[in-house]
Amino acid sequence: MNCNSDKVIYMDNNATTRIAPEVVDAMMPFLTDCYGNPSSMHTFGGQVAKAIEEARGRIADLLGAEPEEIVFTSCGTESDSTAILSALQTWPEKRHVVTTRVEHPAVKNLCENLAQLTGHKHRVTRLKVEGDGTLDMEEYRQALTEDTAIVSVMWANNETGVIFPVEEMAAMARERDILFHTDAVQAVGKIPINMKANAIDFLSLSGHKLHAPKGVGVLYIRKGTPFVPFLNGGHQEKGRRGGTENVASIIGLGRACSLAAEKMEEENTRVRALRDKLEKGLLSSIPKSRLNGHPDKRLPNTTNISFEFVEGEAILLHMNEYNICASSGSACTSGSLEPSHVLRAMGVPFTAAHGSIRFSLSIYNTEEEVDFVLDKMPAIIAGLREMSPFWNPDQ
Amino acid sequence: MWEYTDKVQEHFMHPRNVGELKDADGVGEVGSLACGDALKLMIKVDENNIITDAKFKTFGCASAIASSSALTEMIKGMPLEEAEKITNEDIAQALGGLPKEKMHCSVMGREALEAAIADYRGVVLPMAQGEVVCECFGVTDLEIIRAIKESDLRSVEEITNFTKAGGGCGKCEDRLREILRQTVEGIEAEPAKPKKQERMTTLQKIKKIEQVLEREIRPTLRKDGGDIELVDVDGDFVTVSLRGACSGCQSSRTTLKEYVEKKLREQVADSLIVEEDR
Numbered sequence: 001m002n003c004n005s006d007k008v009i010y011m012d013n014n015a016t017t018r019i020a021p022e023v024v025d026a027m028m029p030f031l032t033d034c035y036g037n038p039s040s041m042h043t044f045g046g047q048v049a050k051a052i053e054e055a056r057g058r059i060a061d062l063l064g065a066e067p068e069e070i071v072f073t074s075c076g077t078e079s080d081s082t083a084i085l086s087a088l089q090t091w092p093e094k095r096h097v098v099t100t101r102v103e104h105p106a107v108k109n110l111c112e113n114l115a116q117l118t119g120h121k122h123r124v125t126r127l128k129v130e131g132d133g134t135l136d137m138e139e140y141r142q143a144l145t146e147d148t149a150i151v152s153v154m155w156a157n158n159e160t161g162v163i164f165p166v167e168e169m170a171a172m173a174r175e176r177d178i179l180f181h182t183d184a185v186q187a188v189g190k191i192p193i194n195m196k197a198n199a200i201d202f203l204s205l206s207g208h209k210l211h212a213p214k215g216v217g218v219l220y221i222r223k224g225t226p227f228v229p230f231l232n233g234g235h236q237e238k239g240r241r242g243g244t245e246n247v248a249s250i251i252g253l254g255r256a257c258s259l260a261a262e263k264m265e266e267e268n269t270r271v272r273a274l275r276d277k278l279e280k281g282l283l284s285s286i287p288k289s290r291l292n293g294h295p296d297k298r299l300p301n302t303t304n305i306s307f308e309f310v311e312g313e314a315i316l317l318h319m320n321e322y323n324i325c326a327s328s329g330s331a332c333t334s335g336s337l338e339p340s341h342v343l344r345a346m347g348v349p350f351t352a353a354h355g356s357i358r359f360s361l362s363i364y365n366t367e368e369e370v371d372f373v374l375d376k377m378p379a380i381i382a383g384l385r386e387m388s389p390f391w392n393p394d395q
Numbered sequence: 396m397w398e399y400t401d402k403v404q405e406h407f408m409h410p411r412n413v414g415e416l417k418d419a420d421g422v423g424e425v426g427s428l429a430c431g432d433a434l435k436l437m438i439k440v441d442e443n444n445i446i447t448d449a450k451f452k453t454f455g456c457a458s459a460i461a462s463s464s465a466l467t468e469m470i471k472g473m474p475l476e477e478a479e480k481i482t483n484e485d486i487a488q489a490l491g492g493l494p495k496e497k498m499h500c501s502v503m504g505r506e507a508l509e510a511a512i513a514d515y516r517g518v519v520l521p522m523a524q525g526e527v528v529c530e531c532f533g534v535t536d537l538e539i540i541r542a543i544k545e546s547d548l549r550s551v552e553e554i555t556n557f558t559k560a561g562g563g564c565g566k567c568e569d570r571l572r573e574i575l576r577q578t579v580e581g582i583e584a585e586p587a588k589p590k591k592q593e594r595m596t597t598l599q600k601i602k603k604i605e606q607v608l609e610r611e612i613r614p615t616l617r618k619d620g621g622d623i624e625l626v627d628v629d630g631d632f633v634t635v636s637l638r639g640a641c642s643g644c645q646s647s648r649t650t651l652k653e654y655v656e657k658k659l660r661e662q663v664a665d666s667l668i669v670e671e672d673r
Contacts, residue, residue, distance in 0.1 A: 311431065313397075313456035317407065330456070331431040337532070337555070337562030339431065350429040387413050387460065389435040389452040390428055 009369045011278075012325040013209075014158050014186060014302060014360035019252070020211040026255035027213070030248035038245055039236065048247055055254025059218060062257040063203070064194035071219045071240045072250050076185040076206030077106040079219035080152070082230035082241070083181040083202035084110060087150035088118055089228040090179070094149035095120060098178075100127040100135065100164075101345035106204075107152050107183055108341070123147075132294040133162035133346050140169060150179045155187035155203075159329055159342040159358055160293030161302025163191070167198040174199040179225070185209050189260035190267055190299050201225045207249060211362070212256035216249035263363050272300035274370050275361050279303040281374040286381050292348055292356060301361045304329070306343075306352035309391045310384040315357055318380040324373055329356040351390070399457060400491035406461035411468050416450045423510030425503055430532050430559065432459040432500065436466070436507040440515055444475045451507075458490075458497040462504040465489045470508065479512060481505060482545055483557070491614065498557045502542065528570050531563025536574055543578045551575065595664065601628050603663045611662075612655055623655065626672045633659065636672045647671070 010018065036045030038052055053067065060067045073079045084097070084107070099111050114122045125143045127135055135153075144151070151173045156163045170180040181202035187193065189210035195203065203220035207213055221227050221240070233242020260267075282305055283289050292304040307315065312330025319326060329340030331354060338344070339353035348356070359373075385391040399407075419437035426433030432455030439448035449467040453460050466486055470478045483501035487493045493501055506522070513520045525535030542548060542557045551571045555561045561571050595603070604625060616623055620640035627634040635655065637647050648671075656669040 309428075309454065311455050311459075314407070314460060317457050321408070337431065337559050350431075354428070354431050387410065387452055388454040389424070389433055390454055 007323050009322070009324045009365075009372060011359040011361055011365065011369075011373070012327055013362040014161075014358065015327055016208045016214065017211045017362055018364055019208075019213055020256060020259055022259060023212055023252040023255045027248040027252040030251050034247075038247065039234065052245060052247065052250055055250050058254040059257045062188070062193070062261050063205075063220060064196045065220055066223060068238070069195070069220050069223055071221055071237045072245060072253075073217040073219050073241060074215060074243075074246065075217040076104075076183065076204050076209075077217075078230065079202075079204030079206075079217045080104075080106045080181070080183055081110055082219050083204065083221075084150055084152055085117065085230060086226075086228045087179040087181070087202075088114070088120075088122070090226040091149040092120075094147050096123045096125070096145055096147040096149060098125045098127065098140070098143045098148055098151040098153075100129065100153055102129055102133065102157055102159075102342040103152070103154055104158055104183055104185070107154070111152070127153075129345050131347050133157060133160045133292070133342070134294050134297060135164055137165070137168070141172060144173065144176050144178060146176075148173075148176070148178045150181055152181040152183065155182045155184035155193075156191070156299050157293070157342060158186050159340055160304045160346075161186070161299035161360070162293045163187070163297050163299065166200060170199040170201075186299060186302075189257070189264075190301060192264060195220060195222070207253040207256065210256050210260050212253040213249045216246050216253050218253070266363055268300045271361050271363055271365065274365055274367060275301055275303055275359070277367070278359060278361075278370045278373060279305065281370075282377055285374065285378050289381075290352060292343060292346065292352075302358065303360075304356055304358045306348065307355040307357065307381045308351045309388045310355045310381060312355055312357060314384050315355065315380060318384070319357075319376070322372075322376050324376065327358045327360075329358065330354045397457070397494050397497065399461075399494070402465075402489075402491040403458055403461040403493065406464040406490065407457040410460055410464035412450045412464065412471075413452065414450045415452065416448060419450075421511040421513075421515030423507040423512070423514060425506045425510060426455070427533070428454065431455065432503060434459065434463050434503050434507045436463070436504075436511045438470070438511045438515065440475060446470050446473050446475065446478055455500065455503075456497075458493050458500040459503065461490055462486050462493070462500045463507075466504040466508060475512060475515075478508060481508060483542075484546065488611075495553075495556050498546070499559045502557055506538075528574065529558075529560035529563065529567045532559040534558050534560035539571065539574055540578050543575060544582065548575070549579070597628055597630075600663065601625070604628065604633060604659060607659055607662045612658055615654075616650075621650075631664070631666045631668055633667050633669045634672045635669060 034048055036048045038045055038049035056067045056070045059070050097111055099107060111124045127139055129135060153164055153166055153169055155166050166182045173180040179201045182200055183204045185204060185206045188205040201222045205218045207216040229240050231242045236242055236245060288308040290306050292306055312328030316328050329343045331337050331339045343353040343356055416437035416439055420440045421438045423436045435452045437450050438446050441447050449470050451463040451467055453463040469489055483505040486501040486504045509520060522537045525537030528534055528536050528539060539554060539558055539560055546557055548554050548557060551561055551568055554571055561568050608623060612623060622638040624636045626636050651669050651671055659667050
């Protein structure tokens with residue numbers, strides 16, 4: 001199968017990323033020659049175990065963590081579920097969870113189904129967000145109670161890129177002996193993280209968001225944090241996660257984390273500049289367009305822009321004709337009939353929510369690509385608006 | 396990504412009859428910005444009650460735009476009485492089918508047409524006078540009952556796919572289930588209407604069966620990698636052969652009876668019995 005990735009202008013990196021060529025190279029021996037089971041007694045398997053430990057070290061380095069605080073999982077969703085359900089089993093008498101209204105479905109839907117999973121009725125406080133997608137810290141302070149078992153708040157939002165002050169929030173939770181989990185799937189590799197300098201107990205990350213393959217994730221568990229495994233089985237991961245290791249992907253993730261550390265500077269300078277150019281260009285060349293999310297407290301690669309009076313799926317399909325890949329928070333693309341829960345929580349009006357487009361860049365994007373998108377978008381939006389019964393060119 | 400037919404893509408990329416009709420005789424507006432799709436249909440009607448022109452403006456996704464475009468093509472030059480009979484299924488069919496989650500786009504097209512004709516005649520549509528069941532999308536009980544009857548809906552999910560009712564907060568789900576139960580019971584209680592049976596020669600029958608196979612049944616089976624051939628027609632017995640992924644498939648009997656036979660009975664003669672050639 002040939003997907004013609006060289007013809008594509010890929011600006012959907014919050015959905016998934018290209019596997020870095022260096023990562024593929026690092027993985028190949030483990031998909032071919034080095035097929036031993038890391039749990040085996042023989043050298044043939046044992047050398048694979050060594051490679052896994054090296055990868056664990058690389059991941060720990062990117063996070064400012066200890067290697068033994070890194071547990072490999074199958075994806076971000078598994079990491080999220082593991083952390084939250086572990087905390088609820090650690091404190092079975094505590095029946096309160098604090099989270100936000102803008103979490104990824106991995107946390108949102110888990111919190112909505114806790115009763116089914118734990119057999120207990122939990123009270124869930126879902127923190128509101130302001131119009132710019134940021135949290136009200138006073139509301140957070142008041143939400144923490146003696147009954148709270150865990151707080152789960154994403155580090156950065158996947159749709160808008162808005163960054164939450166999770167380190168400050170974790171410190172507030174720690175004062176009250178409440179466990180703190182953060183879904184950092186969008187943050188890891190894009191902004192610096194140092195787990196030695198904060199009080200976060202659990203952190204989830206996912207390989208395919210940082211140029212490693214799909215199907216591998218990590219749960220960071222701070223040393224000393226009480227933990228109950230989600231997958232029981234073999235002694236892999238020191239009994240914290242049963243199941244034979246996804247060796248090649250783990251090796252790939254290790255390489256990707258080292259690369260991310262090397263490219264962190266570029267991500268926050270060149271990629272940020274490209275994002276800013278794209279954002280400013282679109283907002284200035286297309287009337288009735290607006291930015292969704294705080295302009296500064298944001299990931300360097302993400303911009304979410306609403307084009308009023310047109311619908312997101314229609315925009316995406318026109319972009320698709322030019323091989324431009326992005327996402328939308330419109331109802332039609334979400335598979336449900338309502339627009340994104342994130343934009344609705346932010347109070348983005350319907351006129352704008354249905355026409356929202358998220359561009360998320362990576363180090364592989366170029367200025368030529370940004371110029372190409374800036375060249376094509378105004379005509380796409382104008383064409384659809386001409387067709388829209390709500391569009392009045394004089395307004 | 397939705398699986399759209401080439402026809403949907405084509406109508407979406409090159410929509411026909413976009414714009415305003417300055418001196419329209421009838422205007423139908425349905426949907427809203429909040430709902431995520433809306434359609435304004437304008438028609439021109441001559442003294443012989445023939446729709447001479449139609450234009451539209453649509454806010455919505457690809458299937459909403461394609462449905463509007465296909466609808467205007469269908470009704471141009473059509474007598475009003477015929478246009479009135481157009482159903483959402485006709486619109487979907489003109490597009491070679493729509494994903495089931497997108498059927499509401501074809502329903503919106505039909506409703507806009509009804510609204511435009513009612514506007515031309517100066518009457519109020521009975522559908523709009525029903526009781527609003529889904530507050531999120533403003534869908535009335537009469538609209539829901541009609542969709543259940545016309546498109547043979549049997550679950551709340553299907554009602555949502557066709558009318559959007561229940562697709563928002565979900566508070567009306569119980570009420571939808573209730574309406575569904577009552578409507579289905581009503582249909583089943585109704586005495587089967589004696590259909591006017593046309594007497595056909597075997598040749599005519601074969602021709603009609605082939606048409607239905609080609610137009611409706613094959614495209615659906617092909618989506619699943621299957622196919623169907625007509626082997627023989629003997630009186631009411633229709634022998635077919637399932638090909639590709641359908642042959643030897645465990646659900647092939649269900650496909651034959653529940654789908655192929657049902658379609659042929661509806662559209663050719665309701666005495667037909669479909670059998671598989673083994």
